[in-house]
Structures are given as C-alpha cells and as structure tokens.
Amino acid sequence: MSKADTPPHLLEKLRTEALSELLNYRRFPLSLYLFTDYDGTLAPFRADPSRAYPLPGADRLLLELNNLENIIVTVITGRKPEEVRKFLASREIPVAGLHGLIYLASDSDKREFLGKADPTLPLEVKKRIRQIAEEYSGVKLENKGELLTLHWTPESFFSPDKTREELEEMLAGAGWEVLQGRQVLEVRPVTWHKGKAVDFLRRRQAGRNSGQEVAAVQQEFPAIYLGDDTTDEDVFQSFTRPGFTVYIKNEDDLETAADYYLEDPSEVRKFLKQIQQAAEQAINFHN
Numbered sequence: 001m002s003k004a005d006t007p008p009h010l011l012e013k014l015r016t017e018a019l020s021e022l023l024n025y026r027r028f029p030l031s032l033y034l035f036t037d038y039d040g041t042l043a044p045f046r047a048d049p050s051r052a053y054p055l056p057g058a059d060r061l062l063l064e065l066n067n068l069e070n071i072i073v074t075v076i077t078g079r080k081p082e083e084v085r086k087f088l089a090s091r092e093i094p095v096a097g098l099h100g101l102i103y104l105a106s107d108s109d110k111r112e113f114l115g116k117a118d119p120t121l122p123l124e125v126k127k128r129i130r131q132i133a134e135e136y137s138g139v140k141l142e143n144k145g146e147l148l149t150l151h152w153t154p155e156s157f158f159s160p161d162k163t164r165e166e167l168e169e170m171l172a173g174a175g176w177e178v179l180q181g182r183q184v185l186e187v188r189p190v191t192w193h194k195g196k197a198v199d200f201l202r203r204r205q206a207g208r209n210s211g212q213e214v215a216a217v218q219q220e221f222p223a224i225y226l227g228d229d230t231t232d233e234d235v236f237q238s239f240t241r242p243g244f245t246v247y248i249k250n251e252d253d254l255e256t257a258a259d260y261y262l263e264d265p266s267e268v269r270k271f272l273k274q275i276q277q278a279a280e281q282a283i284n285f286h287n
C-alpha cells in the first residue's frame with residue numbers, strides 16, 4: 001500500500017473469517033505471531049512516559065492471548081524492555097525494547113541482542129544531547145544505555161527540527177540517524193529498526209516450527225502488527241504476508257503505510273478480544 005492511500009478501518013472491514021483463516025494457516029497449534037507497540041497503542045499516549053499505564057484490561061488480554069497454544073505475543077517498543085515490562089500484567093509477556101534491539105523472553109530477565117550491530121553513539125553527540133536537555137525546560141533526557149532520547153512538552157521552547165538538523169550534521173556518515181516521533185527525538189543505528197526485529201522473530205518462529213535454521217526459512221510466519229508512531233512505519237513498510245498491519249491513529253492523521261487503522265487504544269482492546277474469540281474457536285475446532 002502506498003503512503004497516499006488511506007487505509008480502511010479495521011473493525012469495520014476485517015471479516016472474522018479472515019482472522020480464522022490466519023489462525024488456521026498451514027500450521028497448528030502455533031499459528032499466529034501478534035506484535036504490538038506499547039505507547040499510544042496499548043497505553044494511551046502520555047507526554048510523561050513514566051505515567052503511561054496500559055488501558056485497563058488490555059495487558060491482561062494480551063497475557064491471555066500469549067497463554068493460548070496457537071498465539072505468541074511480543075510487545076515491541078522504543079523504550080527499554082525492562083521499563084515497559086513493569087507496566088504489564090505479567091512477566092510472561094515477551095518484550096522487545098529499543099526498537100527490537102533487545103529481547104526479553106517470557107519470564108526471563110536475560111537480555112538477548114537481536115541486532116547484529118553493537119551500537120556505540122559518538123561521544124560528542126552524547127555530550128551535545130545531554131547539553132540540550134539541560135538548556136531547555138520542558139525537555140527531558142531518557143538514557144536508554146545504548147540509545148539516547150529527548151522528550152519534550154509542547155509548552156517548551158525546544159525546536160525539534162533545528163535540533164534534528166544539528167544532530168544529523170554531527171552524525172553524518174557515522175551510521176546513525178535521527179528519528180522524530182510523538183514529542184520524541186531519538187538517535188538510533190541506521191542498520192536497525194522495528195521492521196527488522198519483527199522479520200527476525202517471525203523467521204525464528206517459522207524455523208522453530210519447521211525445525212529449520214533461521215537463515216534457511218523461506219516462509220514468513222503469519223503475523224499481525226499494531227503501532228501508532230514513526231518507528232512503526234518501518235514495520236508497515238517492510239511487512240510481508242501472511243498477516244496484516246494496523247495503524248493506531250494520531251490526532252486526525254491517517255498518513256500511513258499500514259493495511260488498516262484503529263481510532264485509539266480502546267479499539268485495540270476490542271480487536272484483541274476478537275483475536276481471542278477467533279483463536280479459541282480455532283482451538284475448539286482442532287480438538
């Protein structure tokens with residue numbers, strides 16, 4: 001789908017049969033990989049990320065889905081995975097953080113690096129970002145270890161465009177890029193994004209199901225992806241069938257490469273319920 005097209009509304013357009021088809025796709029029991037972003041998707045967007053709690057019941061539903069034998073769930077976020085895990089109903093929900101660079105398996109604290117690159121941000125850029133956070137009130141630095149992120153409030157005099165240009169100039173040719181999202185500015189390695197994490201995890205699951213090495217896997221594992229921000233567009237653009245992608249609306253904007261859209265996290269919760277019903281039906285059908 002090209003950027004210019006407006007995607008259809010998921011709850012109006014998606015037939016229940018389409019979900020059932022996906023859940024019956026070739027393999028049973030495990031048949032669907034459900035990926036979801038956190039902020040703005042499972043949790044209503046908050047300028048202060050420390051107060052971004054999931055929509056009541058949404059994370060519980062996700063846990064129930066992950067406990068079904070035919071679904072595997074992963075929350076994929078720009079934040080540190082440990083930080084988002086704290087908000088979730090259970091440690092059993094796998095979380096991939098830093099745009100999928102670091103993966104925490106169900107119930108595990110062991111950090112697995114999914115990206116090949118070991119990202120080390122140039123020192124002078126780190127310094128400059130710290131300086132900017134101190135210069136402006138209303139701008140907060142989030143230190144993610146491997147990545148640095150600036151959050152700002154609309155009331156601050158901070159100019160994201162100007163800062164982005166400045167950092168881009170400093171980073172030219174260094175293998176890093178500056179990404180602007182919802183009241184957020186972040187530098188990240190050009191070699192990595194959420195789309196690559198999703199692709200890797202789907203292939204790994206397909207390999208596990210078929211007993212093949214990841215590198216030899218041809219068939220993409222069926223997946224659904226939900227997200228609301230710039231970093232999710234990387235997934236929408238690189239996503240392959242079977243499955244589909246869903247954009248959670250930002251204000252009035254529908255500029256997205258996703259297959260469908262949802263209005264807000266409360267519609268995400270409704271959709272998770274639909275998946276649960278379809279998945280339970282598929283299990284009953286096979287038993």
Ligand SMILES: [Mg+2]
Pocket residue numbers: 037038039040041227228229
């Ligand atoms: Mg988000």
